[in-house]
Amino acid sequence: MTLTAKEAKTITQAALKAATLKEIEVRVEASRAGYLRFANNQAQTSGATERIEISVTASEGGRSATATGTARDAKGLAALVGRAEALARLSPVDPEQMPPLGPQRYVEGAARDPKVAALGADARAELAGKLMRPANKARLQAAGMVEHVDRASALANSAGLFAFYADTEVEVSMTCRTGDGTGSGWAGAIAGRAEGVDVEAVAARAAEKAELSRDPEAIAPGSYVVILEAAAAAELLSFLFSGMNQRAADEGRSFFARPGGGVRVGEALFHKSVTLRSDPGDRAHPSAIFGEGGLPQAATTWIEGGVVKALPCGRYWAQRQGGAPRPSPGSWLLAGSQAPLADLIRGVDRGVLVTRFWYNRLVEPRTLLATGLTRDGTFLVEGGKISRSIKNLRYNESPATLLKNVLALGTPERVALGGRVVVVPPMVVAGFNFASQSDAV
Amino acid sequence: MSSSRRSFLVAAGLASAGVAWPRGLRASPDHRLPAAERPPVTATSAAALISGSRLLADEALAGQALEIARKAGASYADVRLVLWQRDRVSVRDDHVSGVGASEEYGIGVRVLADGAWGFAATSTLDRKAIARIAQEAVAIARRNARLIRSPIELVATPAVQGAWVSPFEIDPFAVPLQEKAELLLAAARAAMTVPGIRHVSASALAVREEKLLLTSEGSRIHQVLFRVMPSFTATAVDRRRGRFASRDHEAPPMLAGWEHVRAAALVESAPTIAMEALQKLYAAPVEPGQKTVILAPSNLWLTIHESIGHSTELDRALGMEANFAGTSFIAPDQAGKLKIGGERINFFADRTQAGGLATTGWDDEAVPGQRWALVREGTLVGWQTTRELAGKIGEAESRGCLYADSYASVAFPRMPNVSLMPGPEGYTTEDLINATDDGILISGRGSWSIDQQRYNFQFGGQFFWEIKKGRLTRPLRDVAYQANTIDFWRSCDMLGGEGTYQLGGSFSDGKGEPSQSNAVSHGCPPARFVVNVLNTGGDK
Numbered sequence: 014m015t016l017t018a019k020e021a022k023t024i025t026q027a028a029l030k031a032a033t034l035k036e037i038e039v040r041v042e043a044s045r046a047g048y049l050r051f052a053n054n055q056a057q058t059s060g061a062t063e064r065i066e067i068s069v070t071a072s073e074g075g076r077s078a079t080a081t082g083t084a085r086d087a088k089g090l091a092a093l094v095g096r097a098e099a100l101a102r103l104s105p106v107d108p109e110q111m112p113p114l115g116p117q118r119y120v121e122g123a124a125r126d127p128k129v130a131a132l133g134a135d136a137r138a139e140l141a142g143k144l145m146r147p148a149n150k151a152r153l154q155a156a157g158m159v160e161h162v163d164r165a166s167a168l169a170n171s172a173g174l175f176a177f178y179a180d181t182e183v184e185v186s187m188t189c190r191t192g193d194g195t196g197s198g199w200a201g202a203i204a205g206r207a208e209g210v211d212v213e214a215v216a217a218r219a220a221e222k223a224e225l226s227r228d229p230e231a232i233a234p235g236s237y238v239v240i241l242e243a244a245a246a247a248e249l250l251s252f253l254f255s256g257m258n259q260r261a262a263d264e265g266r267s268f269f270a271r272p273g274g275g276v277r278v279g280e281a282l283f284h285k286s287v288t289l290r291s292d293p294g295d296r297a298h299p300s301a302i303f304g305e306g307g308l309p310q311a312a313t314t315w316i317e318g319g320v321v322k323a324l325p326c327g328r329y330w331a332q333r334q335g336g337a338p339r340p341s342p343g344s345w346l347l348a349g350s351q352a353p354l355a356d357l358i359r360g361v362d363r364g365v366l367v368t369r370f371w372y373n374r375l376v377e378p379r380t381l382l383a384t385g386l387t388r389d390g391t392f393l394v395e396g397g398k399i400s401r402s403i404k405n406l407r408y409n410e411s412p413a414t415l416l417k418n419v420l421a422l423g424t425p426e427r428v429a430l431g432g433r434v435v436v437v438p439p440m441v442v443a444g445f446n447f448a449s450q451s452d453a454v
Numbered sequence: 455m456s457s458s459r460r461s462f463l464v465a466a467g468l469a470s471a472g473v474a475w476p477r478g479l480r481a482s483p484d485h486r487l488p489a490a491e492r493p494p495v496t497a498t499s500a501a502a503l504i505s506g507s508r509l510l511a512d513e514a515l516a517g518q519a520l521e522i523a524r525k526a527g528a529s530y531a532d533v534r535l536v537l538w539q540r541d542r543v544s545v546r547d548d549h550v551s552g553v554g555a556s557e558e559y560g561i562g563v564r565v566l567a568d569g570a571w572g573f574a575a576t577s578t579l580d581r582k583a584i585a586r587i588a589q590e591a592v593a594i595a596r597r598n599a600r601l602i603r604s605p606i607e608l609v610a611t612p613a614v615q616g617a618w619v620s621p622f623e624i625d626p627f628a629v630p631l632q633e634k635a636e637l638l639l640a641a642a643r644a645a646m647t648v649p650g651i652r653h654v655s656a657s658a659l660a661v662r663e664e665k666l667l668l669t670s671e672g673s674r675i676h677q678v679l680f681r682v683m684p685s686f687t688a689t690a691v692d693r694r695r696g697r698f699a700s701r702d703h704e705a706p707p708m709l710a711g712w713e714h715v716r717a718a719a720l721v722e723s724a725p726t727i728a729m730e731a732l733q734k735l736y737a738a739p740v741e742p743g744q745k746t747v748i749l750a751p752s753n754l755w756l757t758i759h760e761s762i763g764h765s766t767e768l769d770r771a772l773g774m775e776a777n778f779a780g781t782s783f784i785a786p787d788q789a790g791k792l793k794i795g796g797e798r799i800n801f802f803a804d805r806t807q808a809g810g811l812a813t814t815g816w817d818d819e820a821v822p823g824q825r826w827a828l829v830r831e832g833t834l835v836g837w838q839t840t841r842e843l844a845g846k847i848g849e850a851e852s853r854g855c856l857y858a859d860s861y862a863s864v865a866f867p868r869m870p871n872v873s874l875m876p877g878p879e880g881y882t883t884e885d886l887i888n889a890t891d892d893g894i895l896i897s898g899r900g901s902w903s904i905d906q907q908r909y910n911f912q913f914g915g916q917f918f919w920e921i922k923k924g925r926l927t928r929p930l931r932d933v934a935y936q937a938n939t940i941d942f943w944r945s946c947d948m949l950g951g952e953g954t955y956q957l958g959g960s961f962s963d964g965k966g967e968p969s970q971s972n973a974v975s976h977g978c979p980p981a982r983f984v985v986n987v988l989n990t991g992g993d994k
Contacts, residue, residue: 046968048967048968049598050777050966050967051601052773052774052775052776052777053772053774054603055601055602055603056570056571056599057571057774058571058573058864059570059571059572059573059594059595059598060572060591060594060864061574061575061587061590061594062575062576062862063575063577063578063583063587064560064575064576064577064862065577066558068556077553078553078554078555079554079555079556080554080555080556080557081554081555081556081557081558082556082557082558082559083557083558083559083560083577096555097555100553100555100631101553103630103631103632104550104553104635105549105550105632105635105639106549106550107549107550107551107552108549109546109549109551134590134593134597134598135597138597138598138601141601142600145601154773154776156774156776156777157777158777158778158967160967160968186777187777188776188777190773190776190781197776199777264652264653264691265652265691265693265696266652266653266689266691270696271696272693272695272696272697273694273696274693371780372905372906373903374901374903375901376900376901376914376934376990377932377990377991377992378698379696379697379698380992382990382992384901384912384934385903386903386905386906388780388905388906405910407903407905407910407912409912409988409990448912448936448988449912449986451905451910452783452907452909452910452938453783453905453907453908453910454907
């Protein structure tokens with residue numbers, strides 16, 4: 014194991030013992046990771062890394078500073094604490110500095126799979142070989158990666174709190190391109206457990222999409238019904254997730270601020286099928302059990318039946334507003350249905366099927382308007398069937414509009430997105446705005 | 455005296471202390487702007503940073519790693535001891551909200567064995583860990599060799615013994631925390647006095663990168679680089695209308711010391727930035743359509759980065775980034791043939807440029823920093839290469855574009871500073887405005903997005919002035935411009951002169967899997983284009 018709870022405690026205790034200021038928080042992040050990239054149907058860079066990062070936040074009377082380092086021996090830890098304390102003493106007072114939390118109770122975390130932790134060079138090469146096999150057979154150009162991590166994080170403080178969480182993750186993805194350069198198909202999978210990733214299915218899907226996407230035709234930009242695969246939906250929804258913040262809403266600088274004052278909690282902003290939750294103890298998709306300052310992560314419903322129920326709220330702001338803090342969660346779980354993607358396609362008379370989006374950026378925080386482009390498998394659907402490959406398109410659209418205009422939701426699946434556990438369904442959405450065409454394949 | 459001349463003085467000092475100077479940095483080509491205003495670090499203090507380095511204590515371990523890798527069967531190996539230090543002070547509204555000092559130190563071993571790459575890294579610096587990672591790197595390469603169709607080959611580079619310290623005047627890590635905090639707090643106060651400004655965020659980030667590279671070919675290179683990034687944003691909020699708008703300072707990050715943060719004049723510019731945030735809140739919405747725009751250097755640098763910087767990375771053109779960063783609209787055989795813009799368009803890649811975030815003595819495989827043409831008089835003429843890539847287009851030497859962002863990351867092709875040369879007419883920004891009958895002046899970085907082959911892009915900005923009959927008339931809001939790379943550069947019909955040339959840059963250019971972040975700068979004059987202007991406000 015990369016770092017056991019006992020080892021983490023040894024580190025945090027040594028740091029706490031070395032401290033002289035009143036309020037100390039120690040965080041430890043450790044990981045063992047491996048990856049193999051391949052491109053042009055052969056292995057590219059590949060590596061294995063062992064990392065540890067220890068952070069000490071020292072505070073007294075609102076003066077606070079954080080020092081971070083990689084040394085875990087007693088001498089290194091004492092020096093780290095010394096650095097944090099010296100900076101804290103010089104630091105101007107931060108009136109928002111919160112005292113350390115006392116001991117907390119956490120849900121049981123069971124997010125570490127020893128099978129993922131045991132993956133090494135042989136397993137990576139074997140997985141990469143399997144990913145490339147269909148592409149090699151079909152004479153497609155294959156590029157992709159295999160990545161796995163075994164990691165642990167711990168937090169302890171001078172008020173007696175100790176929290177520890179360990180998890181694993183395995184991720185594969187690949188892009189197949191046709192030799193004539195006109196077709197490209199992507200597929201990927203990510204899971205906490207080794208059996209959660211079906212490598213053969215990913216390989217087959219990427220190759221099939223590449224073949225199917227040959228010789229795309231241009232369609233005019235404009236408003237379309239879209240079928241977004243889970244990866245595409247998640248890319249756009251990430252702007253909604255990161256825009257969910259109680260303080261920014263209270264301050265009037267958020268999509269969730271109500272014009273004239275107040276916040277939009279309690280308003281039916283989205284379609285009634287939209288329910289967004291977080292749950293550290295979710296059986297299929299467990300996630301981090303503690304957040305800011307060691308606050309326990311709890312099962313929380315953020316949006317229910319299209320109505321905003323709550324927004325994440327930090328410790329300082331919660332205290333100031335007289336409410337309970339809700340740490341930024343370790344997972345986003347958007348509810349869906351049992352319907353497979355094929356059923357969603359069958360239900361669409363005319364629309365655009367999107368495999369994934371690329372280079373997505375927020376354009377306007379007030380409306381959550383974002384821009385980005387389709388990529389690696391964009392198709393026209395007519396009469397419930399994929400009728401042809403189409404050229405990629407740039408969208409200008411808001412995830413808020415997306416969730417307002419939902420026509421159907423499919424089966425939720427885990428997607429790779431910015432370090433959190435994100436599980437969303439593919440979705441059919443009306444009135445999606447494509448703004449311009451792209452020649453990119 | 456130009457700042458490249460000053461860099462040379464540092465070099466001369468180091469050379470007398472028995473270390474070589476990268477050959478590219480001896481040259482003094484034009485456009486090495488901006489120049490520093492005070493004398494740089496003395497040769498003695500630069501030499502002291504090298505000779506007093508704590509990395510030297512672990513050099514023997516690095517040497518052992520090299521030896522173990524060689525014995526285990528590596529045909530090539532390089533070992534990097536890498537120390538990153540980052541000091542950050544952040545301010546929110548009227549108070550300090552974060553003080554942080556982080557250090558990341560470890561060792562990475564990269565090997566070629568049986569024609570395949572292997573890499574391993576650890577933050578544990580002892581004999582046991584070193585032996586483990588050196589053997590692991592070779593084992594990975596050997597296993598992956600079974601997945602190789604054409605073995606990896608490197609073009610030759612001379613073995614070098616060298617050291618380099620990036621020019622700086624004031625070590626940002628020696629500036630007292632109180633001074634940094636007070637600068638940011640004073641700037642925040644100055645902005646908050648403007649009625650309607652409800653929030654300010656400000657920060658100063660100082661980064662020190664130190665690396666000691668040993669290669670199995672006998673190179674030994676020790677470098678220390680200082681980079682700084684001042685940030686400042688004022689936000690105006692109108693609760694009644696439910697609107698808000700933010701305005702960022704346009705001061706770029708730079709390969710420099712604290713003198714650059716001082717020169718950014720955060721306190722003096724804060725009231726203007728605050729006023730402009732307010733102006734954005736009440737500005738007129740833009741009318742969309744085909745329009746002439748003048749892009750200030752503070753905006754254009756990022757458009758250069760995305761449309762020219764990334765499309766001339768040879769690894770992309772060869773399909774090596776197909777699964778993530780993407781490929782390129784340019785094919786590897788198009789150098790000397792493809793017309794990217796008109797006669798006035800000249801792009802240089804430059805790892806020797808004063809202040810450039812990607813400026814360096816040598817890259818992570820011992821190739822010296824250099825300057826070369828990518829686009830000459832509108833035609834593509836060059837590529838960004840590494841020792842692995844150069845041979846694939848028949849070149850005998852690497853352009854020195856191989857980097858890693860940490861001890862724990864494998865070095866791979868990364869962008870040099872890529873800059874647009876000024877026009878020969880010597881135009882000022884005012885000349886461009888006066889010559890424009892109907893258009894928009896766009897400055898600062900807004901949102902940015904481009905497709906995976908670098909055709910279609912859409913960019914925002916920080917501030918937008920309407921131009922009518924050669925005059926700035928009124929601020930506009932909700933402006934974005936969209937174009938296709940070649941149409942865009944071919945539409946360029948006016949460039950500012952040398953006096954208007956400025957560097958912009960970023961600390962976080964993402965590429966690769968697992969993703970790495972690179973610091974890079976782009977210099978340019980203001981320039982005039984025809985683009986598709988969008989209204990992104992969703993209302994009028």
